[in-house]
Amino acid sequence: MKRLLHPLLARWLLSLSALTLMVQAAWAEPRQVSVGVYANEPKLLLGTDGKLSGILGELLNEIARQENWQLRPVPCEWQHCLELTQRGLIDLMPDVAFNENRALALDFHKIPSLFSWSQLYSAENLQLSSIIDLQDLRIAVLQGSVQEQYLQELLHSFGLKAQLIGVQSLPQGFAQVAAGQADAVVANQRFGDFHAQEYQLQNSSVMFLPAQLFYATRKGSNADLLARIDKHLLNWQDSPNSVYYQILQRWGGERPRLLVPTSVWWGLAVLTALLVVTLASALLLRRQIRDKTQHLQASEQRLNTILDSVEAYIYIKDEQLRYQYANRKVCELFGQNVQQVTGKTDEQFFDIDTATNLHENDRRVLKLGERVETEEINRSLDGSSERVFHSIKLPLRDCNGKIYALCGISTDISEHKKNLEKINQLAFYDPLTGLPNRRLLLDRLHQALAKHARGLQQGALLFIDLDNFKDLNDTLGHDMGDQLLQQVAERLSNHVRAQDTLARLGGDEFVLMLEGLNLNPAQAGQQVENVGKKINAALAAPYALKGRSHISTASIGIALFPSERSTVDEVLKRADMAMYQAKAAGRNALCFFDPKMQAEVNARARLEVDLRHSLGQRDFILHYQPQVDVNGQLVGAEALVRWQHPTRGLVPPAEFIPLAESTGLILPLGRLILHSACLQLVAWAAHPQLAQLTLAVNVSARQFHHPDFVEDVIAALTESGANPQRLELELTESQLVEDVETLIGKMSQLKARGVLLALDDFGAGYSSLNYLKRLPLDQLKIDQSFVHDLLEHTSDAAIVRTILALGANLNLAVTAEGVETQEQYDALQHMGCRRFQGYLFAKPGPAHALEHWPVAATWQNKGARIPDA
Structure with missing residues (x-):
């Protein structure tokens, strides 16, 4: 009997001590705290007994009970409540989402009291699956709320037009949709899910703006209230059996019921007698709390679940292009979990070319505020795999309109592209x-x-x-x-x-x-x-x-x-x-x-056959056109090829040289001309009057650029025994366009052998002074087109003077080609020209005609035309 009394006595004394403490607390003077309350069930509402109710209301009631505060509810609409709090007429305002603008006028505690997000609710006959579906809709939204500003920016970033209808309370917005005065209403998920059925509305797939909710107070006031709230929230949120999770469980998604009847309060008097039953109930309650907590956590993660279930790659990058969020598909692509992906950049997942391209598109969004829609080819870091994505990137803006991040939605279209290529291959290509x-x-x-x-x-x-x-x-x-x-x-x-x-x-x-x-x-x-x-x-x-x-x-x-x-x-x-x-x-x-064109083709074909045959028979001869100095003295000649055709007679070069160029026959023809010219130099060397003449030979571009050209020239000089200082090779300006460095090298090799080099038709082609100063030239030849119009056009005369001055400055001889009249000759002499060639002196003719060239005195003194050679 004594053994039983001792435990009972101990328990009695313990209860008595607790009762004493409660009585002492009751006698302490309670602190008066005014609290703004507006209709936002189940988070906050004013109960029928005039007390705070809802999740945030009950949490504050429990804190007030433990802190000996006396709460005084102040009913008001949302915007009015916020204004009263900023003016200090309300001590605490529950259910306030933090942002930088509000932080200028309000203070917040540190630990969020609740987590929520915004969602659109619509009539049951209206299906909203994405933000694109909001085009031209009427949307009710709480006036002055974060949702209102964010939704305006979201619609703007997508280029959508919708009418936002400001309402004073969420019930008003739901009522307008139910009455057909609005198409959809924006509400926090807790209020919306709690009241949607009452207004015969449905929740949509359009979610945005996940938020942390706090109790707020006027800036610089009531810091102690916020500190005590943080203390209790910290203790409660760390314990799954705390009153915090019990309140969440009660308001998890069902309409509130009368939780504790009046008769129950009387039943508490017999709690001691029902201790065993209470312990058993506590165990059952713990299990229920655990189940409800899991349900609540699943509800909190609904947004992530939806994003992870979408077969698209969704991510958010900050201004430094670092990943701040990545859904399941992005994590699978990188082979890392979301914690590992967060904070990294594209350089750590893709090769440098891919990362550079992605950054260019990202900066268009972050710097210019563009909506970028494009195809992106992404290669892995090691280059082993490549995928094609259709990407849409949008700027994310804060309440001030400043871009702080971008949101990207990418769809893998690699297989689609391959299928299109296969279809295209089958449809348009021969298998x-x-x-x-x-x-x-x-x-x-x-x-x-x-x-x-x-x-x-x-x-x-x-x-x-x-x-x-x-x-x-x-x-x-x-x-x-x-x-x-x-x-x-x-x-x-x-x-x-x-x-x-x-x-x-x-x-x-x-x-x-x-x-x-x-x-x-x-x-x-x-x-x-x-x-x-x-x-x-x-x-x-x-x-x-x-x-x-x-x-x-x-x-x-x-x-x-x-x-x-x-x-x-x-x-x-x-x-x-x-x-x-x-x-x-x-x-x-x-x-x-075309019959005419076919006839030309046939004629060219016959001419090509004859040309090949004549090359074998050496049916080509050289004619020579004299070059004279200012005194009419013969100083050189230019070799010009003629085709002695077996049946057609003498064929001028204009008819067969282009054909030789296009067929490649210019190479053997050029070698033939070069050898004939060298043999003629040897013949002139034995003639006293002609021994000092130079002989100019035209070289085609194809011939000069041939790898064996320098060897061909040296071989012709060696085999004939001609003096290389009497041989002058003429190049046209068009040859300077192709591979100039190789050209200069070949010219230098020939120059080293003593061969003279001239630039023909100067002024009518490339005329690059940069290359001209590097070329080892001996002479410039003024193009005959400038000489022809010398007396009629001042521009041609100016060009001739420039070429003569250029030749003098570069220490190059200058020869005027195409001199046909005495007036042209006199004008050129007056300009300072000292070498001439043209029909005024002689037409091209056989070599023996040069042996009868008149003495210089006859030309200079009489001014008579020199006979044709």
Whole structure:
């Protein structure tokens, strides 16, 4: 019996002590605290008993109970409550989201009392899935709230127009939507979910502005109240069984009920007797609190859950381009969790080119406030993988409109791009050769016709058909035929420029479309002819087909465009007809649809055959045009080639030199001219009157740039025994455009051997003074176009004077070409010119004519024209 009494006595004494403390606290004078309250259920409301209620109200009631505060609720609308607090007429204002503007007039405690976010609610027949759906809607929003300002900025950043209707309270906004006076209403998630069913509204997928909620007080006032609130919140939030989580559990999403009936308070008197039952209930309550807490945490994480469930890459970067938020997809892409991603930049996840491109787009958003929508190709840090994203990047602004971060939403479209490429490949390209097919060719030809119809350029269509291809298929099989077609496609591709189109129509038919040809039909025809010859030569080379050597040729039909009736079908038809003419002409040939142009092609072909034959027969001779000084004294001559054609007689160089240039025959012809000139120098060396003459030989650009040119000149001098100081090589200014450094090197080698060098047609071409001072020249030759108009145009006279002055300053001899009249000769003399060449003195002629050149006195004293050489 004694053993039982002692424990009971101890418990009785403990209860008595607690009662004593409670009585003492009750006798202490309570502190009066005024609290602003407005309708924002379940976070805050005024109960029917006139006391604070809701989550924040009950939390403050519990703090007041423990701190011996007497709370005095002050009912008011939201904006009015905020103004009263800023004026100090209210001590505490619950449910205030922190921002920098409010911090100027209010003080906040440090530990958030509650977490929430903003959400849109609408009538059940209106589906809102994204911010884009807000276009042209009427949206009710609490006047003066953070949501109002943020929503305005959000709509502006998306370029959307919506009517924002300011309301004094959230119930008013919900009522307007229910009555059809607004389409949607903005509310914090707790109030909205609590009241949506009452107003027959539904929550939408549009969420924004996650917020931390505090109790606020006037700036510089009631710091002790805020400190005590922080103390209690810190203790409660660290304990899952605290009153904080019990209150959250009670208001978690159901309508408040009368939590404790009056009769229960009377039942507390018998609490001691029901101690065992109370302990059991406590265990059950702890379990319920744990379950409700988990439910509350899941509710708090709803926004993250939604973002993580979206199949898009969503992230936020600050002004330093560091990740501040990344959803699940972004973390999976980087292979790191959100804590590891936060604070890092793109350089730590992508290669330098990708990071640079991303930063350029990001800065457009952060610095210029642009909305950027673009495709981004992102390669991993090690370059092993590459993905294509469709990205939308938006600026995030604070309440003052300042951009503090960007939000990016990227969608991986890599597979989509690959599928498009496959579809495009199947639709527009030949599966065997990989070349464009008929469909793509027709499309490009249509575009080319439209472009060329404006008369800016010409184009041509080459219809290429393999000769005797059917025989190969029939004898060796279609596999061999396919191999041949693939090799043909490869060879043709090597002769196609970037702006041209090579396509396979089907079977053994290919089409090459050339664009950007010369406007002159004759020159355009020659361009196409050269391409056609190269193609025929390339296709005629032997093919290796599974160890077999096979010879195949092609017939090519050519149609130029635009012309009359230049439709797609007409151009194809003309090229096809020309191809059949090439077949009829014996195959392995090319034919133009234009009869005149075809005649020119045939004539050039015959002339080329004759030219090759004449080179073998050495049917070329040199004529010489004298060069004189100011006294009429013969000082040199220029060698000019003539073709002694077996049937046509003497052919001038204008008719065969361009052909020799285009066919490459200029190289053997140039060697022939050089050797003949050197032999003529040897012959003049034995003649007293001609021994001191220099002989000028023109060198083509193709000849001079040939790798063996210097060796060819040295060989000609060595084999003939000619004096190199009497040989003068003339280059044109056009040769300076290509590979000048190599040109200068070759000229220096020749100069070292004693060969003289002259720049022909000076003033009509490149005329770069920068290169002129570096060239080892001996002479400049004034282009005859300036001499011809010397007396009529002052500009030509000024150019001649400039060239003469330039030659004098650079210590170069200057020769005027094309002197035809006495007046031109007198004017040039007056300007200071001392060397001349032209019809006034003599036309080009045989070498022996120079032996009878008149003495200088006759020319100078009588002024008579020197006879033709």
